[in-house]
Amino acid sequence: MSASPSRPSYAALFRMAHTRRTFTTALIGRLSYGIVSLAMMLTVTRATGSYAVAGTVMALFGAMSVALSPARAALIDRYGPRRALIPMASLYATLLAAFAAAAWRPGAPVTAIGALAVAAGACTPPLGPTMRAVWSEVIEDKPLLQRAYSLDGVAEEILFVSGPLLVGVVVQFAPPAAGVALSALLVWAGTLAFVLSPIVAGVRPAAAKSAERSRRRLRGGRALVQSVVVAAGVGLSLGAIDLLVMAFAQQRHHGDDVVAWVLAALSVGSALGGLLNGAVNWRTSARVRLPLLAGGLGLALFAAGLAPGLGTLTVAVACAGFFVAPALTTSYLIADEAAPPGFRTQAGAWVNTAVNAGSSGGAAGVGFLVGHVSLGLCFAISGAAAAMAGLISVRGTGAAAVPRGTPKDAEEPSRV
Numbered sequence: 001m002s003a004s005p006s007r008p009s010y011a012a013l014f015r016m017a018h019t020r021r022t023f024t025t026a027l028i029g030r031l032s033y034g035i036v037s038l039a040m041m042l043t044v045t046r047a048t049g050s051y052a053v054a055g056t057v058m059a060l061f062g063a064m065s066v067a068l069s070p071a072r073a074a075l076i077d078r079y080g081p082r083r084a085l086i087p088m089a090s091l092y093a094t095l096l097a098a099f100a101a102a103a104w105r106p107g108a109p110v111t112a113i114g115a116l117a118v119a120a121g122a123c124t125p126p127l128g129p130t131m132r133a134v135w136s137e138v139i140e141d142k143p144l145l146q147r148a149y150s151l152d153g154v155a156e157e158i159l160f161v162s163g164p165l166l167v168g169v170v171v172q173f174a175p176p177a178a179g180v181a182l183s184a185l186l187v188w189a190g191t192l193a194f195v196l197s198p199i200v201a202g203v204r205p206a207a208a209k210s211a212e213r214s215r216r217r218l219r220g221g222r223a224l225v226q227s228v229v230v231a232a233g234v235g236l237s238l239g240a241i242d243l244l245v246m247a248f249a250q251q252r253h254h255g256d257d258v259v260a261w262v263l264a265a266l267s268v269g270s271a272l273g274g275l276l277n278g279a280v281n282w283r284t285s286a287r288v289r290l291p292l293l294a295g296g297l298g299l300a301l302f303a304a305g306l307a308p309g310l311g312t313l314t315v316a317v318a319c320a321g322f323f324v325a326p327a328l329t330t331s332y333l334i335a336d337e338a339a340p341p342g343f344r345t346q347a348g349a350w351v352n353t354a355v356n357a358g359s360s361g362g363a364a365g366v367g368f369l370v371g372h373v374s375l376g377l378c379f380a381i382s383g384a385a386a387a388m389a390g391l392i393s394v395r396g397t398g399a400a401a402v403p404r405g406t407p408k409d410a411e412e413p414s415r416v
Contacts, residue, residue, distance in 0.1 A: 010147055010278070016138065022197040026131040027155055029089070029190025032183040033124075034163020036096070037062075039179030040117065042167070043100070046176055047108035057117045059360075064121030066356040073126045073349030077342055081130055081203055082195045088125045089191035095120035096184035100177040125191055128156060129348035136336045136344050137203050143281055149332050150278025153325045154271045161267045224338050224347055226287060226393040227331035228354045230294050233389020234327050235358025237297060240366040240382035241266060241317065244304075247370050247378075248313060258310065265314045269321025277326035286337070290330045291390035297323040298387030305379025320383075327386075328355065358385075 014020045040061065044054040076084040099116040102108050135148040167179045194200060245262045282289060297320055304316035331351050339347035362382065369378050 010151055010275075012144060013139075013148055013151065018197055018199045019138070022134065022194065022199045023131070023152075023155075025190050025193035025197065026127055027159065027190070029125070029127045029187050029194055030131075030156065031159050031163060031166075032187035032190070033127075034159040034161075035167055035179055035186070036163075036183040038164045038167045039170075039176055039183055040099070042171065042176035043103045043180055044113060044117075047103040047106055047113065048110055049106065053110055053114075057114050060114065061117040061121040062356070062360060064118050065124040066353050066360070068122050069124070069126055069129075069349045069353045069356075070346055072124070073129050073345040076126065076130055076133075076345045081134075081200050085125055085127075085130065085191050085195050088123055089188050092120055092123040092125055093184040093188035095123060096180055096187075100180040100184070103180075104175055104177045125187065126345065126349050126352070127187075127191065127194070128152075129345045129352055131194075132332055132336070132348045133344040134200055134203060138199055145336075146282075146329070146333060147278040149329045149336075150274045150325070153329045153332075154274040157267050157270050157274070157325060161264065224335055224350055226290065227334040227338070227351050229393045230290050230327060230386075230389050231331045231351045231354035232358035233294055233386045234297060234324060234331075235355040235360075236362035236365070236385040236389075237301060237320075237358075237382045238324065238355075239359035239362025239364075240378070240385075241301070241320070243363055243366050243370065244375060244378055244382065245313070245317065248307075248375055249310075251375065252310065254310060262310070262314050262317055265318040266321040266324075269318035270324040271321075273322035274325030274329060277329060286330045286333050290327065290334065291394050293323050293327040293330060294386045294390030294393070297327060298383035298385075298390070301383030301386070302380050305376035305383070 014023075037058065041054050041058050044057045045051060048054065072084075072088065075088070078084075095116055099113060099120060102116060103113045132149060132152060135145060135152065139145045139148055166182075167176070170176075170179045170182060242263060246259050249258045249262075300316055300320035300323065304313055304320060307313035307316050328351075332348055335347040335351045336344055362385065366378055366382060369381065
C-alpha cells in the first residue's frame, strides 16, 4: 500500500452533487432485503404451521431471486434504471403485498403463498448492482471508486444485521405478515426515490452506447471469471458459518442468543475490514489482492475450527469477517473494470448471484457434513472452499480487464 498524496476520504463521496440523496434512497429500498427473508419465513410458519413448508417456500423464493438476477440486471442496462426499475419494483412490491394479505392469518393455502413467493422472487429489483453501476458512472477517480464500493458493502452489511432486528420489533405489535408488507413499502418507496435522483436520470441505457462497446461484451464476460469464482467461494464459506456456529453453541450447551452475538462479531469484523480496505491506497492490483483475501478468509475459518471455547471462536469468526467485505468489494471492482460501459449492472449482478448461490450451497453442504464429521473438520472444509476459489481464480489474472478507453489493439488476450 502507499501513502499517496491524493487520498480522497469517504466524506468526499457525499460532497459530489446528489450522491447523498441517491445513496440514501437506494439503502431505503435495500433495507427491504434485510427484512423480507425472516419476515416471510415467520409468516409462512405461522400461516401453515409447518417448518418444512416454510423452508421450501423460502428456497423457491431465493432460487428465483438468485437465478434471474443477471437477466433483471440486463433489462436495466438495456432500458436504463428509470424504465426498468419502476415497473420491476412496482410488480415486486405488489406481489409481496399480496403474499402478506394471503398469509395474514393461519390456514393460508400453501399453493397460493408458494406461487406468490416464486413470482415475487422472479421480480426482485437488483438495487445493489444498480447502485454500484451508478457509482461507477459518476466517479472517474479509481481510489474514490474503491471507497464508494467499500462504503456500499459496509452499509449493506449493516442493513442485513438491522433488518431482522426490525422484524423482531414489528412482530411484537403485529403478525409477521406485517413485516412482509413493510418490506414491500420500503422497496417501492426507496426505488421510486432512487430512480428520480438526477444522477440516476443521467445513466444512459446500453442501447445508447456505441456498437463497439457492445462487441466487447463477451471479452468482458470472460474477464469476470476471477471475481465470480472468488465470490462463489466466499458465499460458500458464509453459508456454512451460520450453521456451524449454531452447531458449536449446541454442542457446548449455549443458548441461541450466543449464536447471535458470534454472528454479530462476523458482521463487525466485515464492516471494519471493508472500511479499512476502502481507506488504503493499494499499490498491488485488485486481481492480485483478491486471491490473497480469499486465502485469508480460509485461514481464519481453519483457525475457528481449532477454537477450544466460545471466546476464541468469536475472535476467529470476527477475523474471518475482516476478509469478507474486502473480498466482495474487490470482486465488484474487478467486475466493473471487466465490463464495458453499459453492461456494468449485469457484471455486478453476476458477482451478487455467485455470492448468494454459493451461500445456499454452503448451507446445504455443511448441513449434511455436520452429522457425519467433526465440527473442526467442517470449519476447515468451509475455509478450504474460499481458499481453493482464490487459487482457482489465479488463472483468471491473465484475463485482465480492458481499461476504460483502451483501444482494441492494446487489449491483452484472455487466458481464461
